[in-house]
Amino acid sequence: MAVTIKDVARESGVNVSTVSRALNGEYGVHADTREHVVAVAQRLKYRPNRVARGLVTGRSHTLALVVSDIRNLFFAEVARGAEDAAYRAGYDLVLCNSDLDPEKQMRYGQSLMEKRVDGILMNSVAVLSKKQQEQLSGLGVPIVLLNRTAPRGVFSTVCADNEAGGALAAEYLLKLGHRKIAHLTGPRHHGNMTERAKGFVARLAAARRPVRPVLLHGKNNFQGGVELAQKLMAQHPDVTAVFAASDMMAFGTIRALMEAGRRIPEDVSVMGFDNVELASIVHPPLTTIHQPKYEIGQAAVEILLRLVGRGEHQGPEHRMFAVELVERQSCMERKA
């Protein structure tokens, strides 16, 4: 059915090896024959079978992206950055949704291994046991993580400066005069969010008049924000500012607060983290910490590509992106 390299060889009167060399731009083939061969190949509409090629070369020219859920705006943005970079390099990207389920994550690892993907881009290995992590790193395929909680030295990482972001938020809220402050964050041991919390409380503690925020853990999505905000109002009705660990959580808290009759930002200031597109759309427009999501995805595959380039993965690489505060209308000075 499909036209193979043999057809091209027969049609152009040379050996398949010559065809291969001619088409792959290798040295050692006469200009004339090369020209002739490519002409024939074009005429026959020859398309090399990459599966066969992969079998002998050992590379599949495929990368994988394992995230918890592509519907999460953050990951969608990362995915786009990653895919663009992969496309430019002639690689393609298989998408996996793990829901942070350890079992699913390991199954993906195995399956991707069997497919001989050249590299894996992974959300996080925080939910995995030490043994599972070793199993993953022992797969022999370079892995870059989107946070840096993992044991250094084994996985590469690329992420935003979450800790600095948390500090930025703290500074801003402090500057506005807030003293009763809450931080609503994701599950315990969530890599990136843990760092945000760390930077946040550290900076608050380092203030001239230190403040200790109330800290609540919950789900990292809209509903989680709603629930935590309700809990917060019940337990600490006097807080005047809340920093949510993601924009989606911030949207949820805003919703819950407004439904309870609080005005944003007059009664309580709310900050997010991520700066997803909707942060500027929603009302009130959300003050948040921007992290370069697209660039993170892009950088991750660049690292991956470099790693597959030099065969046995040498030292892992690490890259961290700066974050910045983007001020909108969800925060204001504490009323005197």
Next chain:
Amino acid sequence: MAVTIKDVARESGVNVSTVSRALNGEYGVHADTREHVVAVAQRLKYRPNRVARGLVTGRSHTLALVVSDIRNLFFAEVARGAEDAAYRAGYDLVLCNSDLDPEKQMRYGQSLMEKRVDGILMNSVAVLSKKQQEQLSGLGVPIVLLNRTAPRGVFSTVCADNEAGGALAAEYLLKLGHRKIAHLTGPRHHGNMTERAKGFVARLAAARRPVRPVLLHGKNNFQGGVELAQKLMAQHPDVTAVFAASDMMAFGTIRALMEAGRRIPEDVSVMGFDNVELASIVHPPLTTIHQPKYEIGQAAVEILLRLVGRGEHQGPEHRMFAVELVERQSCMERKA
């Protein structure tokens, strides 16, 4: 390095063909030997090389999803549905972002072909020329489209009942007593949106007192909504209701209208289409037409799987999902 089927064969004292049969659950191998072989395979942690398998079977157990942009919430949701279905069937999904660029779309087609993907899930072929469409369908791989504008009989399709959705919107606005109505839609010849418009104007025309809406074309995103709304206010300041062809466009129009001092829904009612998660989050919560995005993705790969099952693609399949109106707070009765 990696353990192959030969290692398993040697270690368990049988031929590779027997190992293959034992592991793949084929008939014709004694229960005892099978048991022994799988035990050895497990001990050696044997993982079959799917590339090699793919070479001989001709199937890669890989599907592809090509959408314009995964950051579009609609596609993210579709992608998740598709990936879940693929995962269950042991397939994986490669992600492609076409930006609706014809050249990029064709390059993806070629590349996916070379990788021998078993099926392709594609956003739309509306931007492709007739010749390009034929080229795609001639690739020999089943393709299912996410709209039904394509020449029937060649591609399979799955989509929501866009036309009915448009009609639903019209009915609702009519019921609320609106007479000055606008429809803000995407580019001309955008498959799904064209149908929405069709259903919308048809239903308005069929009313007891027919109304002819003003129709504006623009970009299908937030910014497009903003621009069209501004244009609308300049040209037709008297409209009391606008139906945007997507939620993102609706968000944009709401933003533009509010910035111009119009109140939603008191001064003008706004409807969307899609019912993305944020439709309920935003203020005011958006009245919109719900379409089952996750299920669409899911159904699409189910069709694909069926198609690859029966070798030469028989007749293409078509599937259409019902839509429904979800009423929130962005619309109200026209003031008397």
Next chain:
DNA sequence: AGCCTCGCTGCAAACGTTTCCGGAATTTGT
């Protein structure tokens, strides 16, 4: 003029599977 080198090409092995085919061993039928 002979030898070496070098550029070009063909041959064949290899990558790791699946699967067709045939043979041996075992069971069934009469």
Next chain:
DNA sequence: ACAAATTCCGGAAACGTTTGCAGCGAGGCT
């Protein structure tokens, strides 16, 4: 007990490439 049918297994080809090796002719060097 013998032919026939059946079950189980090994040999080998095939899938479509890449690539190491060797051959061969031509040209440059001494």
